[in-house]
Amino acid sequence: xxxxxxxxxxxxxxxxxxxxxxxxxxxxxxxxxxxxxxxxxxxxxxxxxxxxxxxxxxxxxxxxxxxxxxxxxxxxxxxxxxxxxxxxxxxxxxxxxxxxxxxxxxxxxxxxxxxxxxxxxxxxxxxxxxxxxxxxxxxxxxxxxxxxxxxxxxxxxxxxxxxxxxxxxxxxxxxxxxxxxxxxxxxxxxxxxxxxxxxxxxxxxxxxxxxxxxxxxxxxxxxxxxxxxxxxxxxxxxxxxxxxxxxxxxxxxxxxxxxxxxxxxxxxxxxxxxxxxxxxxxxxxxxxxxxxxxxxxxxxxxxxxxxxxxxxxxxxxxxxxxxxxxxxxxxxxxxxxxxxxxxxxxx
Numbered sequence: 001x002x003x004x005x006x007x008x009x010x011x012x013x014x015x016x017x018x019x020x021x022x023x024x025x026x027x028x029x030x031x032x033x034x035x036x037x038x039x040x041x042x043x044x045x046x047x048x049x050x051x052x053x054x055x056x057x058x059x060x061x062x063x064x065x066x067x068x069x070x071x072x073x074x075x076x077x078x079x080x081x082x083x084x085x086x087x088x089x090x091x092x093x094x095x096x097x098x099x100x101x102x103x104x105x106x107x108x109x110x111x112x113x114x115x116x117x118x119x120x121x122x123x124x125x126x127x128x129x130x131x132x133x134x135x136x137x138x139x140x141x142x143x144x145x146x147x148x149x150x151x152x153x154x155x156x157x158x159x160x161x162x163x164x165x166x167x168x169x170x171x172x173x174x175x176x177x178x179x180x181x182x183x184x185x186x187x188x189x190x191x192x193x194x195x196x197x198x199x200x201x202x203x204x205x206x207x208x209x210x211x212x213x214x215x216x217x218x219x220x221x222x223x224x225x226x227x228x229x230x231x232x233x234x235x236x237x238x239x240x241x242x243x244x245x246x247x248x249x250x251x252x253x254x255x256x257x258x259x260x261x262x263x264x265x266x267x268x269x270x271x272x273x274x275x276x277x278x279x280x281x282x283x284x285x286x287x288x289x290x291x292x293x294x295x296x297x298x299x300x301x302x303x304x305x306x307x308x309x310x311x312x313x314x315x316x317x318x319x320x321x322x323x324x325x326x327x328x329x330x331x332x333x334x335x336x337x338x339x340x341x342x343x344x345x346x347x
Contacts (some may be wrong), residue, residue: 004078004080008211009167012042034087035062037199073121085128106195110164128182131183132154135149136149141307142183162265173262178265182269186240188241190242210332224299227304233277236274237270238328268313271307273307
């Protein structure tokens with residue numbers, strides 16, 4: 001029997017790409033999303049991508065994790081074998097100016113989800129965590145048992161939710177919870193049909209570069225050119241969103257095939273650092289577009305260099321990132337050039 005997986009936030013960037021891979025992997029999928037930072041068109045495109053046979057295995061429910069009745073309604077009608085939990089807010093800067101909004105969405109939403117999962121005896125969870133839990137990493141590459149700390153309210157919500165997950169699993173050992181700490185997801189599905197479509201001014205480097213390339217923004221703000229790195233710009237571990245999606249499938253299979261998984265964290269990254277200017281150069285090459293730069297002072301809370309140790313995921317999940325920076329930029333440009341104004345076109 002095919003397993004049924006609930007994907008919260010499944011209409012979002014990483015969620016939609018993971019749903020494609022889940023359907024192709026033979027799972028039944030139910031998306032639960034409030035469409036706060038995503039659009040229904042993304043779900044329609046997922047259906048197009050997988051074809052009519054597989055899209056029969058996909059359900060969509062609009063609902064909000066902060067409203068327990070929405071979850072009760074869903075769980076009372078469908079028996080879920082596991083949950084992949086993406087839903088939440090993720091802009092570091094916004095979390096600094098509006099921390100309560102982040103605590104409400106990310107903490108209350110997830111606690112509600114855990115309570116309803118427990119009630120309906122669904123005790124397998126793949127949780128979308130973040131490399132922000134390493135804070136100003138003292139040791140690079142970041143290893144899963146490194147000291148954890150957060151420097152923003154967003155990062156703190158992820159850290160608190162990791163702690164809640166560990167406490168829950170310790171109290172009730174029948175739970176199996178995998179915490180996936182992502183580094184910097186970029187790229188898009190190779191078809192160019194689905195990709196990242198942030199509302200407003202992007203918070204992350206690649207969608208910002210993309211919007212400059214298609215003419216929506218005049219220039220790219222580069223925050224800090226005085227870091228102690230090769231070219232003075234900050235270094236990050238960028239990971240192709242399709243590699244990230246496959247990491248979730250690997251984690252899910254591990255949950256289904258391992259009895260005593262406990263509550264375990266895995267880094268999902270490439271294990272390599274790329275600077276801002278290196279990423280700009282790779283995107284210029286992929287797109288044939290010149291990206292004008294504006295030099296800006298460093299942002300508070302930005303680390304010099306952060307990249308992952310990926311040995312644990314390779315060894316225990318049998319997963320390794322396949323794509324490099326060239327493919328990330330190629331697929332990002334394919335998405336951007338086909339959808340310069342995102343899913344809903346120019347307003």
